[in-house]
Amino acid sequence: MSDNIKDLISSPLIPLAPEWRSDQYEAEADHARALHKEGSDRYWDWVGDHLRWLQRYESVVEGDLGDFRYYVGGLINVADNCVDRWAEDPVTRDKYAVVWEGEPGDVRKVTYAELAHEVGRLAAGLVDLGVERGDVVAIYLPNMVEAFAAIHACNRIGAIYTVLFAGFSEEAARSRLEQAKPKVVVVADASYRRTKLVPLLETLRKARTTVPSIRSTIVIDRTGSGLSLEENEIDYHELVDQQSTPAPLAAMDANDPAFLIFTSGTQSRPKGLVHSVGGFLAGTWANTHWQAGPEDGDVYWVAADVGWLTFPIQAVVGGLANGMTIACYEGALDSPTPERFYEFCESHNVTKVLAAPTVLRMLRGFGDELTVCHPLPKLKLVTAQGELLDSETFNWATENLAGGVPVINAYGQTETGSTWSYPIYGVDDLKPGSAGRPVPGHHCRVVDDNGVPVEAGVKGNLVLAHPFPTLARTVWNEHDRYLETYFTQFPGYYATSDEAVVDDDGHVWVLGRADDVINIAAHRISTAEIEAIVSSHPRVMEAAVVGVPDDTKGTVPAAFVILHDEDPEAAVQEIRNAVSERLGKYAALGHVYLIAAMPKTRTGKLMRRLLRDIATYGEPQGDTSAVEDSAAIDVVARAVRAGSN
Structure with a gap:
């Protein structure tokens, strides 16, 4: 084991405090892990028992990676499991399904019974507009109750939905619409973001001109300013109110396509990944069950954008399939003040939060004073996913948020x-920086470049060795691309394209994208290893490290850093010394750029590819429409032009 890897994974186990433990989940986890040891099919059968089937499946799984089916012969409906079953139960029908707040402060709360009414009638409206089973419906909405209703209206009638990120530009939206070929689009007139209006309908009208498949557009008057509709545009609420009965439930084969989600398309045309009806439902029920640990009285805030797959996983499908109350927020988490995150938790009695690690780094950067002013006595879990969670931020959140709260770091794609890898809520001890152990139903390996498994403590390529229900089944209309992208590099495995190391306790440490491994004068090292050292410096509020070309060494690491204080020269030298001392002079930082803002997505994911582009070419080379604040790109570009410290 190299010294730098040893340092990275040297965090000791942090035992769960007694008040963080759950007897219920400890017993269930023991049972689930025992089933997994007997065979993951036994475990997934146990998961299937927690769903409501219209026709019971005949076998759990058939086939293997690249061509597999789960719950073979089973018929099921996602909306029935996520909405109807709770609306029909006298105990849960009046329980809040969604508690929503807009950035201006407006609030809407809907019970399961009310959500079922809206879903059923919107589904009937879609049928009236000619949407049939297997047709595609695009959903171009911010976080709002209508996004839940639109997704489940599609699920109810067997339409295939695709959610477009509400921050997409005309070009980005058009490229995805052209591939998906939707028959109907559901859109809001606008959304609020950092006190400004994002003109969604205006953008869609421009983007749809090259998409002849779109027959109708359903428009939600989010701003209350009144709609001026064009031909083939229909008012959302009028359409719903016109329906006297809900659309009938479609009995869907468990392996039918449920939805498309497009990858970012940073290096090539976006891929429309296809997820299945029964597999996605079963896997997300389990994911939310183990990661969030649903309990009576929970209000679960998934602080993510509906266009990020985390939101359907944990909120729209997984959260509602567990009968949870989901908190949903429209705007930026620090707008209009840094207290907004804390105020939202207080206003809606939030008990559990999911967010990107960058959100936790943002809260850390705001200082400890806010955690004292807002003790959040009801909060009992923070879980993070979407990018690497550094140990310093983990430790800060564990010690300071809500006076001390467990932080679950999860990994998936x-x-x-x-x-599929994280500590189970209320059960597993924690390690700062690790993504826990693979949960039941999943089999991973770390292999070298020849596909040979490596020993514990040795970094390599992270792969998955067996199918599981939520794994994407194909790329929309491009199955060969699916097979080539994920299953040819390491035959017999699914390639994550991430590097990782598994420690002696079985914990998974994800080091970042394999293409973020840089070669410095014939030495290979992950930028994540360097970034962990830079981020650990006490004067650093936030940092990112990327590889950039160098005439002598081929590639050198460049650090982009936001500092806490006003003594930049001393901080930069200390950061440079720390990297060289801990990793060796070969890994010395080639550039350190001091900046005031990082380019991030709405969900707080740091866009390292833009940093790499700007450091290399002086400007972004790919799509920038997902950037939360485009001014951050200019901030970085000015720093690069000014030269490194």
Whole structure:
């Protein structure tokens, strides 16, 4: 084991405090892990028992990676499991399904019974507009109750939905619409973001001109300013109110396509990944069950954008399939003040939060004073996913949020359709920086470049060795691309394209994308290893490290850093010394750029590819429409032009 890897994974186990433990989940986890040891099919059968089937499946799984089916012969409906079953139960029908707040402060709360009414009638409206089973419906909405209703209206009638990120530009929206070929689009007139209006309907009208498949557009008057509709545009609420009865439930084969989600398309045309009806439902029920640990009285805030797959996984499908109350927020988490995150938790009695690690780094950067002013006595879990969670931020959140709260760090991908490695809520001890152990039903390996498994403590390529229900089934209309992208590099495995190391306790440490491994004068090292050292410096509020070309060494690491204080020269030298001392002079930082803002998505994911582009070419080379604040790109570009410290 190299010294730098040893340092990275040297965090000791942090035992769960007695008040953080759950007897219920400890017993269930023991049972689930025992089933997994007997065979993951036994475990997934146990998961299937927690769903409501219209026709019971005949076998749990058939086939193997690249061509597999789960719950073979089973018929099921996602909306029935996520909405109807709770609306029909006298105990849960009046329980809140969604508690929503807009950035201006407006609030809407809907019970399961009310959500079922809206879903059923919107589904009937879609049928009236000619939407049939297997047709595609695009959903171009911000976080709002209508996004839940639109997704489940599609699920109810067997339409295939695709959610477009509400921050997409005209070009980005058009490229995805052209591939998906939707018959109907559901859109809001606008959304609020950092006190400004994002003109969704205006953008869609421009983007749809090259998409002849779109027959109708359903428009929600989010701003209350009144709609001026064009031809083939229909008012959402008028359409719903016109329906006297809900659309009938479609009995869907468990392996029918449920939805498309497009990858970012940073290096090539976006891939429309296809997830299945029964597999995605079963896997997300399990994912939310183990990661969030649903309990009576929970209000679960998934602080993510509906266009990020985490939101359907944990909120729209997984959360509602567990009968949870989901908190949903429209705007930026620090707008209009840094207290907004804390105020939202207080206003809606939030008990559990899911967010990107960057959100936790943002809260850390705001200082400890806010955690004292807002003690959040009801909060009992923070879980993070979407990018690497550094140990310093983990420790800060564990010690300071809500006076001390467990932080679960989870790992997954858009392609995997769920997170699959994390500490189980109320059960597993924690390690700062690790993504826990694979949860039941999942089999991972770390292999070298020849596909040979490596020993514990040795970094390599992270792969999955067996199918599981939420794994994407194909790329929309491009199955050969699916097979080539994920299953050819390491035959017999699904390639995550991430590097990782598994320690002696079985914990998974994800080091970042394999293409973020840089070669410095013939030495290979992950930028994540360097970034962990830079981020650990006490003067650093936030940092990112990327590889950039160098005439002598081929590639050198460049650090982009936001500092806490006003003594930049001393901080930069200390950061440089720390990297060289801990990793060796070969890994010395080639550039350190001091900046005031990082380019991030709405969900707080740091866009390292833009940093790499700007450091290399002086400007972004790919799509920038997902950036939360485009001014951050200019901030970085000015720093690069000014030269490194």
